[in-house]
Amino acid sequence: MTYKGSCHCGQVAFEVQGEIPEVTSCNCSICQRKGVLMWFVPPQAVALLTSPEHVGSYMFNKHAINHRFCAACGIHTFGEARAPNGDPVYAINVRCLEGVDLSALKVQHFNGRAL
Structure with missing residues (x-):
């Protein structure tokens, strides 16, 4: 299945291929504040549909995750x-995807505070 996603203002738009078996809710200092529900996919499943110049970047702590957001509206x-096995991975914010019933998703909780 192909999902279309975007930030609030539309300056960052993308497509992602695959099925959403579950999502992850993390309680680390940044994820808790953003309220994201993450779906992990390989990079080749994601296609950016807008100019990369509109995508902001934020890294903190160990600089292990490149948190991407819209430079105009701020939506993550x-x-x-990298996945635990070392492979590159994208963490898609499913709250930005069209047509997803969030209440039907299986949510795994991850204790990011413990890292």
């Missing part, structure tokens, strides 16, 4: 990191 659309 995805993050870029």
Whole structure:
């Protein structure tokens, strides 16, 4: 399945291919504040549909995750990191995807505060 996603103002738009088996809710200092529900996919499943110049970047602590957001409206659309096995991975904010019933998703809770 192909999902279309975007920030609030539309300056960051993307498509992502795949099925959403579950999402992750993290309680670390940044995820808790953003309220994201993350779906992890390989980079080749994601296509940016707008200019990369509109995508902001924020890294903190160990600089392991590149938190990406719209430079205009501030909405966090995805993050870029490495999976535990070392493979690159995107963490898609499913709250930015069209047509997803958030109440139907299985949510895994991750204790990011413990890292």
